[in-house]
Amino acid sequence: MIKIVHIYSAKTQQHVPSMITNTLIYFAKNKEQEHLFYLHEFNKFKEGYQALLHTYPTLRIHNLSTPKELNLLIDQLGKNDKLILHNFFIPVFWINFLLLSNISLKKIVWVCWGSGAHWVKGVKGFFINNFRSYIFKKINAIITLMSPDHNQIIKNFQLKNAILLPYYSRIWDFQNNPMFENILPYSNTGTTIRIKVGNSASGTNLHFDAFKLLQRFKDENIKIITPLSYGADVTRMKIIEVGKSIFEDKFEPFLTHLSQMDYAKFLSMETDILVYNAKTQTGLFNLYFAIYCGKKVYVNGYNYEWLKAMNVKVFNVDELNKISFSEFIIPLSDQDITLNRQNLIKSISVEYISPRWNDLFNRKNS
Numbered sequence: 551m552i553k554i555v556h557i558y559s560a561k562t563q564q565h566v567p568s569m570i571t572n573t574l575i576y577f578a579k580n581k582e583q584e585h586l587f588y589l590h591e592f593n594k595f596k597e598g599y600q601a602l603l604h605t606y607p608t609l610r611i612h613n614l615s616t617p618k619e620l621n622l623l624i625d626q627l628g629k630n631d632k633l634i635l636h637n638f639f640i641p642v643f644w645i646n647f648l649l650l651s652n653i654s655l656k657k658i659v660w661v662c663w664g665s666g667a668h669w670v671k672g673v674k675g676f677f678i679n680n681f682r683s684y685i686f687k688k689i690n691a692i693i694t695l696m697s698p699d700h701n702q703i704i705k706n707f708q709l710k711n712a713i714l715l716p717y718y719s720r721i722w723d724f725q726n727n728p729m730f731e732n733i734l735p736y737s738n739t740g741t742t743i744r745i746k747v748g749n750s751a752s753g754t755n756l757h758f759d760a761f762k763l764l765q766r767f768k769d770e771n772i773k774i775i776t777p778l779s780y781g782a783d784v785t786r787m788k789i790i791e792v793g794k795s796i797f798e799d800k801f802e803p804f805l806t807h808l809s810q811m812d813y814a815k816f817l818s819m820e821t822d823i824l825v826y827n828a829k830t831q832t833g834l835f836n837l838y839f840a841i842y843c844g845k846k847v848y849v850n851g852y853n854y855e856w857l858k859a860m861n862v863k864v865f866n867v868d869e870l871n872k873i874s875f876s877e878f879i880i881p882l883s884d885q886d887i888t889l890n891r892q893n894l895i896k897s898i899s900v901e902y903i904s905p906r907w908n909d910l911f912n913r914k915n916s
Contacts, residue, residue, distance in 0.1 A: 751781025
């Protein structure tokens with residue numbers, strides 16, 4: 551039996567519970583694999599995982615505290631076992647990888663959520679980039695979730711072990727749910743248009759640039775909804791301050807943590823248009839599910855390139871400088887919605903993705 555050890559950061563509790571659930575649903579029944587879950591600082595953030603533990607009472611989540619614990623865990627893995635680091639890039643842990651043998655390093659797979667694909671500038675960047683390059687080439691594989699990140703990380707680090715492999719998205723859990731299947735396009739006459747800007751209080755969302763682009767629509771019948779439930783407190787307060795100064799009572803910061811099901815309801819029933827200005831990979835579940843529900847989506851950078859590569863009809867944020875409000879709020883046609891759904895299914899459905907993850911789990915450590 552192959553042992554697959556998954557490592558996450560417990561503080562990313564908006565993503566990790568559903569990712570563990572996906573693994574339990576789609577892979578844990580495979581009698582040739584044993585999946586184990588270790589979360590950095592799990593004891594500190596345990597409260598955010600109670601719903602998951604209640605759903606799966608026999609599930610055991612292990613706390614991971616120190617680099618020494620991680621190295622010991624790797625040493626205990628068998629010849630073809632794997633350690634999957636899901637966006638886990640804490641420097642003190644990675645520096646400790648220098649103590650590992652080449653055989654141990656070949657058991658490690660790192661899943662890049664975007665930021666690690668980019669070249670760091672400056673004197674500090676020289677050391678970071680060389681360190682990353684050395685480790686990246688030693689480990690079993692680097693997984694990227696979208697083609698722009700894939701191309702970038704190969705170019706920056708001259709890698710031969712990079713694999714383009716999206717996550718198995720849980721939007722298909724909602725596919726046959728009538729609550730989401732028959733969402734009607736919003737009306738663009740006489741009703742308030744609800745515009746969702748960004749997905750967190752992260753500076754990478756580039757909220758302020760998005761606000762400037764939307765500012766010329768501030769006298770229209772709109773509501774600007776900005777999810778800020780996670781991210782830096784300083785950034786969150788500044789986003790609220792700037793948003794209110796521009797849009798006044800039409801600006802609505804969204805500060806509540808929601809389960810993925812409740813967030814899906816929010817996306818499908820309380821949002822009309824999405825504006826995601828981030829130039830790097832972010833909010834893929836938000837984007838996939840909103841597109842599935844027929845929403846009109848404006849994106850930028852890598853998200854735009856990736857969705858266009860999947861033949862999904864989305865719009866570039868830069869267009870907001872050039873179009874009228876009436877053009878901005880035109881809903882997608884029924885035909886566009888159908889084609890968007892079909893193209894998403896081709897690219898990220900469980901039926902398409904899960905066999906490829908199984909291939910990764912069974913990949914030889916050589």
